[in-house]
Amino acid sequence: MxxxxxxxxxxxxxxxxxxxxxxxxxxxxxxxxxxxxxxxxxxxxxxxxxxxxxxxxxxxxxxxxxxxxxxxxxxxxxxxxxxxxxxxxxxxxxxxxxxxxxxxxxxxxxxxxxxxxxxxxxxxxxxxxxxxxxxxxxxxxxxxxxxxxxxxxxxxxVFSDFQPCSLFILQVEPTEDNLPFEYQDELSTMAFSIKLGPVVIVCKLLDNGIISKAMGRMYKLIESRQLHPIQVAEFKAQVFYAAYIFNVVPDYFIRTIKPDDKQLVLDTLIDDVTNEVFNPWEPVAYAHMLEEMLKPWSIREQQILADPTRLLTFLTDEKGEFKTIEHFAQ
Known part of the structure; x- marks a missing residue:
């Protein structure tokens, strides 16, 4: 047994x-x-x-x-x-x-x-x-x-109809990528990223995939493309900020174990009735997170917030389409 x-x-x-x-x-x-x-x-x-x-x-x-x-x-x-x-x-x-x-x-x-x-x-x-x-x-x-x-x-x-996390796997365009390995985590928000050569894995633990659904459109836009390192940094900022404002903790329940069972089956429940899933999105707080991720390019919070109707982004153009970047210049 x-x-x-x-x-x-x-x-x-x-x-x-x-x-x-x-x-x-x-x-x-x-x-x-x-x-x-x-x-x-x-x-x-x-x-x-x-x-x-x-x-x-x-x-x-x-x-x-x-x-x-x-x-x-x-x-x-x-x-x-x-x-x-x-x-x-x-x-x-x-x-x-x-x-x-x-x-x-x-x-x-x-x-x-x-x-x-x-x-x-x-x-x-x-x-x-x-x-x-x-x-x-x-x-x-x-x-x-x-x-x-x-x-x-x-x-x-066995996780019944859920994964306990949101996972994003990104490709890095090699032209201006000179960082073979990078690792970041936030203990309190359970956000994590690791770079293995040309691959970056970004993860929010313990959200049952909610952030991957919330960011589904953006991820679909970029997941099959090679990204400039500054675009990877921006996407990481979005995931880490989403983890920061994520406001619920799943509960997991083990189904009744029978004598001949060879595995546990877990069901899950998230209290989204008495709690908002996300706290309010605040442009200044997000800009601070993005500034931290963009430090290698010396981009400051004031630049990110220069246009209050459209925060600085390197991922999409004004039409919301993917923006190709091979070489970045200030």
Missing amino acids: ADLKLYDPFSKMQFTDEHCFLCGITITTADRTPVFGEWMQKKYNLENKELLLLDKSITTFSQLTIPCCNQCHTNYILPLEEEIEKASEADYEGIKLLDPKRLFQWIGKMYYGTLVTELIREKDPLIMPENPVSENPQMLGKFRTFYQVLQSLRVPM
Whole structure:
């Protein structure tokens, strides 16, 4: 009989170096798995690249590991990383052919691995963060819900008529693209992006695909095209801002388990009756997000807001059609 029991580290805040992040069994401090796959670190020379944690301590991609038992590492983590590595060898076409559930699990593992690191660090921080994650019940509730569906990596699980995230896969036009790898995430909004050579994956976790539906027209316009890096940055800003104003958290319900069941079936519900799905869209707040994404091109908020009837955009022309950009000049 399949082991269909879910692990809940949030009930006792069991975030230590002595418990496997995926199944919870007691392990030694030597039992670890990389947050970012070793293949990716080697391919993009990330091993010694520095990362800043919330407590202002510095780590590197190779040092960023999380507690993981040998069984979970061997049976679940390694096969997942091997699958993504193989798909990435075919660039955009390979990534597009992946099961969205596997991409969700891969992105979720990196996102959750970063979160677990932050929660462990908060017990002995270099500098206590201004808003500790472990002291925010609302955030912890959201992370707990996310972890429920992330366990599909370990426990056989079927999502009934939904995906727990919005996924966007973009192609980058090579002419002015000199960045082989890039990674960004927002812990609080659960927005994530990663660049693997000519492919950029943008994701909003825990929205049941609502943002992908809201941005469906724009994504359809660009998904088969090669984008200039500034266009990728703008699209990322749109997704990250949508994640910022996203205002609901899905609930997941496990269907009654029968003795001969070999997988869990999850249904979902979003409370969009008492809560608005999105908070109001504010041009100034979006412009601030876009300015952050456009820093490499030194484009300021004032330029973005210069025409209040049409904010600065590099994705579409005045007719709303796709704008081709091969070379960008201020």
